[in-house]
Amino acid sequence: MRADLEDEFRGFVQAAIPRLRRVALATSRDPHRAEDLVQTTLEKLYAAWPRIHGVDDPHAYARTVLVRSLISEQRRHWWQRERSAADAGHDVVVASGSDVVDARLDLRAALAVLPTRQRMAVVLRHLEDLPVVEVARLMGCSEGTVKSTTSDGLRALRAALEVVAGQGK
Amino acid sequence: MAMETMERVPDGLREAYAADLGAAPYTADDVVAGGRARMRRRRVAAGGFAVAVAALAVGAINLAPLGGDRAEVTPPAATSGTTASTAAYPGCLDQPRTCVEVVGRWMREVGRAEGAARLVAADGYEAGTVVITDQVTVPLGQVVTVTVAIAPTTTAWADDPRSPAAPDRVVLPGLPGEFDRNTGFWSARTVETYDIERGRAYSKALRLRIESVDPDRDSESAMAADTPIPSWWNEQSVSSLVHRLVGPVPSLPEPLQSTSAPVATTPTGDCSRDPESCRAAFRVWTDTYHLNIGNYGTTTDASSGPGARLFTGTPVDNQVDPRPGIEMLVGGTDPGPQPGETRTTVAGLPAWTATRDTDVGVRTSLRFDAVDGKRGSVELSVVRPKPGPIPEALSDKAVTDLVRLVYGVG
Numbered sequence: 190m191r192a193d194l195e196d197e198f199r200g201f202v203q204a205a206i207p208r209l210r211r212v213a214l215a216t217s218r219d220p221h222r223a224e225d226l227v228q229t230t231l232e233k234l235y236a237a238w239p240r241i242h243g244v245d246d247p248h249a250y251a252r253t254v255l256v257r258s259l260i261s262e263q264r265r266h267w268w269q270r271e272r273s274a275a276d277a278g279h280d281v282v283v284a285s286g287s288d289v290v291d292a293r294l295d296l297r298a299a300l301a302v303l304p305t306r307q308r309m310a311v312v313l314r315h316l317e318d319l320p321v322v323e324v325a326r327l328m329g330c331s332e333g334t335v336k337s338t339t340s341d342g343l344r345a346l347r348a349a350l351e352v353v354a355g356q357g358k
Numbered sequence: 359m360a361m362e363t364m365e366r367v368p369d370g371l372r373e374a375y376a377a378d379l380g381a382a383p384y385t386a387d388d389v390v391a392g393g394r395a396r397m398r399r400r401r402v403a404a405g406g407f408a409v410a411v412a413a414l415a416v417g418a419i420n421l422a423p424l425g426g427d428r429a430e431v432t433p434p435a436a437t438s439g440t441t442a443s444t445a446a447y448p449g450c451l452d453q454p455r456t457c458v459e460v461v462g463r464w465m466r467e468v469g470r471a472e473g474a475a476r477l478v479a480a481d482g483y484e485a486g487t488v489v490i491t492d493q494v495t496v497p498l499g500q501v502v503t504v505t506v507a508i509a510p511t512t513t514a515w516a517d518d519p520r521s522p523a524a525p526d527r528v529v530l531p532g533l534p535g536e537f538d539r540n541t542g543f544w545s546a547r548t549v550e551t552y553d554i555e556r557g558r559a560y561s562k563a564l565r566l567r568i569e570s571v572d573p574d575r576d577s578e579s580a581m582a583a584d585t586p587i588p589s590w591w592n593e594q595s596v597s598s599l600v601h602r603l604v605g606p607v608p609s610l611p612e613p614l615q616s617t618s619a620p621v622a623t624t625p626t627g628d629c630s631r632d633p634e635s636c637r638a639a640f641r642v643w644t645d646t647y648h649l650n651i652g653n654y655g656t657t658t659d660a661s662s663g664p665g666a667r668l669f670t671g672t673p674v675d676n677q678v679d680p681r682p683g684i685e686m687l688v689g690g691t692d693p694g695p696q697p698g699e700t701r702t703t704v705a706g707l708p709a710w711t712a713t714r715d716t717d718v719g720v721r722t723s724l725r726f727d728a729v730d731g732k733r734g735s736v737e738l739s740v741v742r743p744k745p746g747p748i749p750e751a752l753s754d755k756a757v758t759d760l761v762r763l764v765y766g767v768g
Contacts, residue, residue: 202386235393
């Protein structure tokens with residue numbers, strides 16, 4: 190890659206990392222996998238940068254790669270998604286006593302128990318503020334499926350929040 | 359309850375994920391370095407790494423500098439079906455339609471295809487050309503299609519829009535003459551073709567084409583991704599198929615060589631400094647033990663520290679269901695004992711073994727730590743369902759061989 194393009198790419202990476210990490214951490218249950226996912230996404234973009242650097246919104250391109258990579262991740266072999274049995278309890282977030290922090294932790298814990306596609310739909314719609322049509326394109330499904338998946342996700346999130354809040358009390 | 363109504367979800371999400379993310383465990387420099395390596399791997403994936411496997415098979419790689427005797431890592435009795443043999447096959451080119459059975463049998467033996475090869479239309483080729491195709495889905499989901507065209511004089515196909523312009527000239531093990539090899543990468547697919555001209559040794563012109571397509575990827579998500587070719591597709595197996603098609607050839611076997619640019623495909627015994635060498639080592643090792651892993655891809659492993667490379671695979675030959683997974687982690691930082699993990703030091707070696715339960719099975723690991731500050735660590739892990747037999751890949755001999763290949767000791 191030409192030096193000027195590479196410099197441009199570095200600038201994009203620095204700007205994109207926070208946004209991509211936010212989506213990855215929200216959509217992936219495992220923070221380590223989420224970080225891997227972001228790094229892998231950006232490495233893929235490096236190779237494609239000469240072609241895409243001039244597009245209006247390269248971040249949208251990066252987000253597409255990230256989401257598709259996450260979907261592919263879910264298709265990986267069972268053993269590649271393993272989690273240590275000793276780590277299994279780490280999803281249960283203990284209340285800290287601070288209302289603000291507790292609210293964040295509650296929401297993260299509740300989000301983590303949603304099925305992947307529901308979690309993805311909720312995050313893309315309500316964290317990334319993407320329109321239904323764009324979420325449908327990203328997830329490779331119809332707009333109706335996005336609406337129903339998001340609705341189901343919110344309902345499950347509400348139920349999970351009640352459970353999590355109950356545990357914290 | 360921390361949130362009273364679901365109308366607060368968007369705000370809550372932003373609040374939850376805008377704060378406390380901390381610093382990313384990688385920098386823009388890490389990403390650029392990874393991107394460069396990814397591009398380099400993509401360029402050499404189809405042809406380069408196969409050279410090491412083929413070279414090992416024909417004895418071209420001398421493992422002695424790695425601290426061992428090549429005889430110690432000679433594969434068990436050859437069962438992979440990739441060994442070329444001129445005597446066993448009479449050839450079928452004179453009656454090319456009979457090559458359907460030859461191609462189908464080769465795909466069953468080498469590629470473990472379950473369907474039958476078939477004749478397809480020879481549109482675009484010269485009159486009299488016979489085109490045979492067969493297909494198999496490999497363990498990681500790629501659909502691999504092998505196509506053989508047998509033409510009276512030439513396999514030139516003017517309408518092929520995907521033919522790269524600059525082929526390598528390669529010599530295949532045990533076959534006379536040189537072959538044009540084209541390797542191409544498109545969205546979610548890798549294509550490799552071998553063209554063999556009609557000549558003194560060959561009564562017909564041949565084109566062998568393999569196409570590996572990942573149906574789970576579209577053009578965007580696969581724009582820079584490797585679509586790996588299966589381990590059984592290498593110069594040795596190509597040679598085997600050509601032998602079966604053409605039968606005995608008059609010229610003596612020529613030494614393996616390639617006119618393409620040399621790439622880091624030979625295990626150097628210091629793969630912690632050379633990820634490509636590391637992948638070659640993993641591939642040689644898995645081929646040696648007939649693990650037939652379908653994917654030699656690597657990924658950076660952010661959870662193991664900067665610079666770590668993770669090699670993964672699933673051995674399809676292992677008679678365990680579900681199949682165990684094999685990982686090799688090179689470099690990176692040892693995070694220390696994991697919860698529930700007990701480590702045992704290996705006497706006389708800078709190494710430990712450990713076993714711990716996970717939610718899907720038992721993970722057994724062997725980790726060699728850095729030696730005299732010159733080399734990074736290597737960690738081999740096998741995850742198997744519980745209870746289950748210990749895979750051959752975790753036998754003492756197999757582990758010793760792997761460590762010698764990747765680490766230069768053992």
